[in-house]
Amino acid sequence: MDTLSTADLVKLFLTIVFGATGTYLLLPHSLGKVKPKLAHFVGLVLVAVAVIAISGFWKVGKEVELVSRLFFYLFAFMAVGCAILTITSRDPVHSALWFAAVVLATSGLFLLSGAQFLAAGTVIVYAGAIIVTFLFVIMLAQKEGRALYDRMARAPFFATLSSFLLLLGLIVPLLGMRPLVLDQDGKPPQASLTGNAMVSMADRLDTTGRADLVKGTMPNHKIVLERVMGPRSTLPERTPGKAKPAHVASLGAVLFTDHLLTIELAGSLLFVALIGALAIATPKPPIRPTVGTPSTTTTA
Amino acid sequence: MPFSAEMLLNYLIIGAVLMVLGMLGFLSRRNMIVMFLSAEMMLQGTALTLVGFGRFHGNWTGQIFTIVILTVAACEASIALALILILFNRKSSLDVSLWQELREPGRSAIVDQASDAEPEPIIRGIETYPHLVPAGVEPPHPTESWTERRD
Numbered sequence: 001m002d003t004l005s006t007a008d009l010v011k012l013f014l015t016i017v018f019g020a021t022g023t024y025l026l027l028p029h030s031l032g033k034v035k036p037k038l039a040h041f042v043g044l045v046l047v048a049v050a051v052i053a054i055s056g057f058w059k060v061g062k063e064v065e066l067v068s069r070l071f072f073y074l075f076a077f078m079a080v081g082c083a084i085l086t087i088t089s090r091d092p093v094h095s096a097l098w099f100a101a102v103v104l105a106t107s108g109l110f111l112l113s114g115a116q117f118l119a120a121g122t123v124i125v126y127a128g129a130i131i132v133t134f135l136f137v138i139m140l141a142q143k144e145g146r147a148l149y150d151r152m153a154r155a156p157f158f159a160t161l162s163s164f165l166l167l168l169g170l171i172v173p174l175l176g177m178r179p180l181v182l183d184q185d186g187k188p189p190q191a192s193l194t195g196n197a198m199v200s201m202a203d204r205l206d207t208t209g210r211a212d213l214v215k216g217t218m219p220n221h222k223i224v225l226e227r228v229m230g231p232r233s234t235l236p237e238r239t240p241g242k243a244k245p246a247h248v249a250s251l252g253a254v255l256f257t258d259h260l261l262t263i264e265l266a267g268s269l270l271f272v273a274l275i276g277a278l279a280i281a282t283p284k285p286p287i288r289p290t291v292g293t294p295s296t297t298t299t300a
Numbered sequence: 301m302p303f304s305a306e307m308l309l310n311y312l313i314i315g316a317v318l319m320v321l322g323m324l325g326f327l328s329r330r331n332m333i334v335m336f337l338s339a340e341m342m343l344q345g346t347a348l349t350l351v352g353f354g355r356f357h358g359n360w361t362g363q364i365f366t367i368v369i370l371t372v373a374a375c376e377a378s379i380a381l382a383l384i385l386i387l388f389n390r391k392s393s394l395d396v397s398l399w400q401e402l403r404e405p406g407r408s409a410i411v412d413q414a415s416d417a418e419p420e421p422i423i424r425g426i427e428t429y430p431h432l433v434p435a436g437v438e439p440p441h442p443t444e445s446w447t448e449r450r451d
Contacts, residue, residue: 023321027328057313059306076310080317083341087325092333092394099337102318106344113303113311113355115363118370122347125370129340129377136381137333140388149330149395152412159328163320170316174309254360255367262364266371273375281382 004176012171015053020164022046024156026088032152051080057175072112079105090150092137100130117248303355311352318345332384332394336377343373 025043029035058076060069082101089095103126107119141147153159255263318341325338347366354362384394391398400409 058310083321095334115351153328156328163324167320277378277382
C-alpha cells in the first residue's frame, strides 16, 4: 500500500465523502418530507465536484488519439452522472430514461475497448428491456402525482454510507495496484503478449492434430476433442500488410469452440426463464371466493 | 485505441462506480421498477470490468462472459417483470415495503407513518390538457362489469 501516496489517499477520501454527501442529499427523504430546493442544488454541486474529482484518477496515456480520448471522457462522465440520476429520480419514467443513457454510455465504452458486437448487442437487448419497463410504468403507475413510496427512501443514510464505503474499499486496492502491473523499466507490459503465445500454441496443436489424423497414430476422438477444446481465445490483432480479421467471425469461432457448453447452458437458461415467466404471469382465477366464480373455472 | 494498464484501471474504476451506485439504488429505493433498473446497472458495471480485463489480456474471455451476463440479464428481466406484475395485482402498489412479511424471522417490521409524509408540492399555474379530436366510431361499451381483474 506504500505505492499509493498519502495525497492521493486524501483526495480519494474527499471525493468519496463529497459523492456520498451529494447522493444522500439527492435521494428522497426517509420519511417522505419534501427536501428544499437548496438541498437539491447543493447535492448536485457536490456530486458534480465528486465526478470531476474522480476523473482525476482516470489516466489516459498520450499514445491514445485525441478523438478516442474525448469520447472516453464523454462516455465515462455520461455513465457515472446518469447512474446517479437514475437512482435519485423521483419519477420511475425519468429513472428509466437515465438508465437508457447509462446503457448508451456503457456501449460506447465497449466500442472504445474493441467490443463492437457487444456494444450493438447491449443497445439492442436493453432497448427492448427499457421499452418494456416503460410499458410497465405506464400500466402500473399511480394516476395522479408521484407515489408515496417514490418520495420515501428506505434508510438512505446507512445505504449511502455502506455503498460508498464499498466504493472506497474497491478503489483503494485498484489505485494501489497500479505499479504492480508495470515492468521493471516502469513501462506497462504489451497487452498482446499472452495473445501471441496462445496463437503459437493453437497453431502447434492444429498441425500435430492434422498430422496424427493422417498417420492414424492418435485416436480420432482425442484429435477432435483437442482441436475443439484447444485455446483459440485471442483477440484479432492488426498486423501490418494484412487485413484485420473479422470481429464477429472470430467471436463466433471462440463462442462455438471454446465455450460451446456455455452456449448450451445459456440457451437452456433462456428456455427455463421463458417457461417460468409464463407460469408466473398467466392470470389465474380469483382467490377470494366472495368475488364470484368466473366462467373459466371448471368444477372437475 | 491501444489499451494500456492505465486504461484498464479507468475501466475498473467506472465499473466499480456503476456497481456501487446500482447497489445504493437497490438498497434505498422502494419502487420495484427502480430496484429492477438498479440491479441491471450493477450488471452493467460488472460487464464493463470484464470487457476491460479481456481487452487488456488480449483474449475473448471477457466478452464471452459479458454475453453470458446479457443472457442472464434478459432472463432476469422477464422473471422480474412477471413477478412485479403479479405482486402489483395482489396489493395494487409497487411499494416493496408492503411485502415485509417475507423478512427474516426475529426481525421487527418497519412501520411507516404515511401521515408523516408531506404532500407533493403543488405547482402553481393553469393546468392545460391537449384537446384531442374524436376519431372513428365509438365502440360499444361492455354491458357487464369487468370480472377478470383480481384485487
